[in-house]
Amino acid sequence: xxxxxxxxxxxxxxxxxxxxxxxxxxxxxxxxxxxxxxxxxxxxxxxxxxxxxxxxxxxxxxxxxxxxxxxxxxxxxxxxxxxxxxxxxxxxxxxxxxxxxxxxxxxxxxxxxxxxxxxxxxxxxxxxxxxxxxxxxxxxxxxxxxxxxxxxxxxxxxxxxxxxxxxxxxxxxxxxxxxxxxxxxxxxxxxxxxxxxxxxxxxxxxxxxxxxxxxxxxxxxxxxxxxxxxxxxxxxxxxxxxxxxxxxxxxxxxxxxxxxxxxxxxxxxxxxxxxxxxxxxxxx
Numbered sequence: 001x002x003x004x005x006x007x008x009x010x011x012x013x014x015x016x017x018x019x020x021x022x023x024x025x026x027x028x029x030x031x032x033x034x035x036x037x038x039x040x041x042x043x044x045x046x047x048x049x050x051x052x053x054x055x056x057x058x059x060x061x062x063x064x065x066x067x068x069x070x071x072x073x074x075x076x077x078x079x080x081x082x083x084x085x086x087x088x089x090x091x092x093x094x095x096x097x098x099x100x101x102x103x104x105x106x107x108x109x110x111x112x113x114x115x116x117x118x119x120x121x122x123x124x125x126x127x128x129x130x131x132x133x134x135x136x137x138x139x140x141x142x143x144x145x146x147x148x149x150x151x152x153x154x155x156x157x158x159x160x161x162x163x164x165x166x167x168x169x170x171x172x173x174x175x176x177x178x179x180x181x182x183x184x185x186x187x188x189x190x191x192x193x194x195x196x197x198x199x200x201x202x203x204x205x206x207x208x209x210x211x212x213x214x215x216x217x218x219x220x221x222x223x224x225x226x227x228x229x230x231x232x233x234x235x236x237x238x239x240x241x242x243x244x245x246x247x248x249x250x251x252x253x254x255x256x257x258x259x260x261x262x263x264x265x266x267x268x269x270x271x272x273x274x275x276x277x278x279x280x281x282x283x284x
Contacts (some may be wrong), residue, residue, distance in 0.1 A: 001251070001254075002029060002035075002071065002251050002252075003035070003156070003249070003250045004033070004035075004111075004183050004247065005033045005248050005249075005266075006018065006034065006060075006151060006207075006245065006246075007186070007191065008040055008208075009038045009041040009185075009209075010209050010210065010211035010212070010217075010238075011041070011043060012216025013239065014210040014216070015041055015246060015265075015281060017211060017243050018042070018059075018095050018210060020245075020268045022058055025108070025111075025264070026059060028111070031110065031111040031249065032107070032110045033105040033126060034061050034062075035061065035062045035063075035064060035105070035107070035158060036055055037063075037064045037065075037207070038055055038064050039067070043238075044238060045071055046065075046066050046072045047063070047069070047073025048075055049078050050074075052075060053082070053186045059109060060214070061084070061109055062084055062103050062123045063084055063205070064086050064123065064162075064186070065086065066127065067088075067127065070087070071151070076089060077081070079096040079098075080097065080187065084101075085097065087103060087125065087146065088126060089125055089127075089146070090126055090137035090138045090142070091138075091183040091252075095186040099125050100147060100168070101122070102121070102122045103121050103123060104120055106117045112269050114150040118206065119154075121152035122153060122157045122158065124157070124158070124160070126140045126162070126163075127162050127163070127166065128140055128161060128162065128168050129168070129192055129213050130164055130165035130168040131149070131164035140168075140233065141174060144172060147159055147180065148176070148179040150180075151179075151256065154258025155255055156181050156256045157182075158180070158181055158184065158250070159180055159182065159183045159242065160186055161186070162187045163185065163187055164187060174239055175197060175201075176198075177199040178199035178200050178201060178220075180255050181250065181252055182202040182203065182250050182258055183202075184203070184207050185205040185206045186207060188205075188206045189206070189209035189218060190206055190217075191208025191209070192205040192208075196262055197259070197260060200257030202258035202260070203261070204261060204263070207246065207248050208263075210245045210247070211238075212238070212239035212240055212244075213258050214239065214241030215239035215241065218244065219238065219239055221239065222230070240270055242267070242270075243267070243270050244266060244267055244268060245265075245272055246263075246265050247263075248262060248264060249261070249262045249264060254266060
């Protein structure tokens, strides 16, 4: 089975990259199931309901979030109605939505003709603790123990570990090795070159980001520099230089163990200068 994970979408540039590159990428890689991290899809922080529906329409089987999961009120109020969007599992039980779900890979959404059609794939999101001040989760290692129990329902278990510190990520990788299909790091928005398979579990500290590569975390560079100089947050200035779609492809055996993990970095032609990007996204 081939599972495609698209790294965090940042702003309209990230959604544009998904629209332009995902169909061809899925077909070329013959991906059976697609997970899209959309924690920063709406204005660089959070995910709105309309964007969630649009990302689903573009080909996402499952959508993951992270520390910005509750930033957009329209998503929070409708999380129970859109079960394909996952928030971190290790939040308070009273939090809206769900942090894990067993999905079915639909034939019409897959990229190739393989035997993995209609396979069941479990996806869970776990929030790290180290350096995370926006939202607090319970112990991620305890959450991991619960997440790997999903192997009782399907051999294919993918965990999106949304965390700051590489040390925390590497520690969780070691705890997860041999117990699930993959643990994919997110949140830092910088693709790392440390992908490997640990005892049948594919891991990478960060799958990267989808949007502008010439930016600071997908945001306009000078605005982020001003934030560090003044202390005044400004995440509203989106960047469009060198648009890319990043992520990883995980290949597995029938037993759910990972056979390989490959980094993905697709260059996407930028929209015409002066063009209406909203019209481009709505078209088709």
